[in-house]
Amino acid sequence: MGEAIVITSGKGGVGKTTSSANIGTALTLQGKRVCLVDTDIGLRNLDVIMGLENRIIYDLVDVATGRCKIHQALVKDKRFDDKLYLLPAAQTSDKNAINPDQMRTIIEGLKKEFDYVIIDCPAGIEQGFQNAVAGADQAIVITTPEVSAVRDADRIIGLLEKEPMTPPRLVINRIRSNMVKDGDMLDVDEITNILAIELIGIVADDEEVIKASNHGEPIVMNPNNKASLAYRNIARRILGDSVPLQHLEEENSGIFSKIKKFFGVRS
Amino acid sequence: MVNSHNVTIKGTKDGLLLRLDDTCSFSTLLKDIKETFKTHAHMYDEKHVVHIHLHTGNRYLTEEQVSQIQDVIDPKRNLTIDSVDSNVILKEEAERIIKEKSITLIHNVVRSGQVINTSGDLLLIGDVNPGGMVMASGNVFILGRLKGIAHAGCLGDMSAVICASQMTPTQLRIGDLYRRSPDRDVVPTEAECAFIDDEDDLIIDKLTVLKKVRPNLNCFAEGGILHG
Known part of the structure; x- marks a missing residue:
């Protein structure tokens, strides 16, 4: 029996879908069987980022309403043998096309066949969020070092704590070491102080991530990138490995600490 | 006679x-x-x-x-x-009084969008994050950082006070007096209290001042027995 992890954030544009794709792929690289589920009905993106758009035949709504069997809707990612699948969202309906009960049934079914089911949650706290959270055993909250994103993450954590699942864990995405250094960006400690949940990853802001997404291949497939390394480490932490989290150092003058701080991002 | x-x-x-x-x-x-x-x-x-x-x-x-x-x-x-x-009161009345005199202890982070509303005093162990709100018909004591909204005396008790380990609220409300947070450049390092003074202004001051302005705040006396 696998585990279902919902990737959520509240605010849009912080990198839920990119993180879902990368964490899912990273888990696959660790040898796990993974199914990605896109619940952003009407605004599906995960298939694009995974480069699987042109192979979609059926979607989540078709499965929920019984128009097809779940196996017919799953899109196999040929780059990873038989290990990575995508259950795409529908593009023509909206979030109300399915309900949490249907979602729960689908996720339960997938958990029997996969080690991990990664659920990409839409932005917002409405029906789409309720659907995405319904079948999940764990949650990962993505935030960026912006006050608005942290505020929304806080709201989402409050909602997740009411759900019957393990306490949510945090990924801070798109941190820019130079801005943090100058005090222009919230640092990791400030964010974890406010949100008060376990931090399982810090991902640096990197243009390569966008480039990779545009090519339909998640950044984790590139072994020489710092964002890729961050996602791989997150995957290892999900698997229970203890990979040290290198926080950004406290403000210090001196070139050595600045260098240390720069590398500290690569965690 | x-x-x-x-x-x-x-x-x-x-x-x-x-x-x-x-x-x-x-x-x-x-x-x-x-x-x-x-x-x-x-x-x-x-x-x-x-x-x-x-x-x-x-x-x-x-x-x-x-x-x-x-x-x-x-x-x-x-x-x-x-x-x-009368020597006797209704059970409901008695329960209401107990509730009003009692302290509700909550150990949680009050997050954005969450509202905690209690009758009597509220003792919160944890932060109130921006966008979160705590309300009590009595006093509000926060062992943590108050960054959201605190409303003491929400049924109209203007003598209620708000205490917090770190007083950096979005808004403070006591009774029907609503005030936005003071513009402070530095984050206060010690615990502070907020109360309404004789001129109906909402004041934030050191905790030690509280003893002078609200001498009757003690409700645990004589070995922890509630009275009054």
């Missing part, structure tokens, strides 16, 4: 004190009150309003019953029942 079987009347400087027997039936009591006031009707002139204070001993009177007694004494309300004193 005038005496009947179940009713004792006593004159005081505020008016009349009626002691009512608490063992007889209510209908007997009504009858006796009627008798008493009929007998002594000549004692009261109609120009002055006489205030009556009822003491009912171990009997609980409903509002309905009080107005029945009023009608029996004097329907024209020259003699008016001013107050009713």
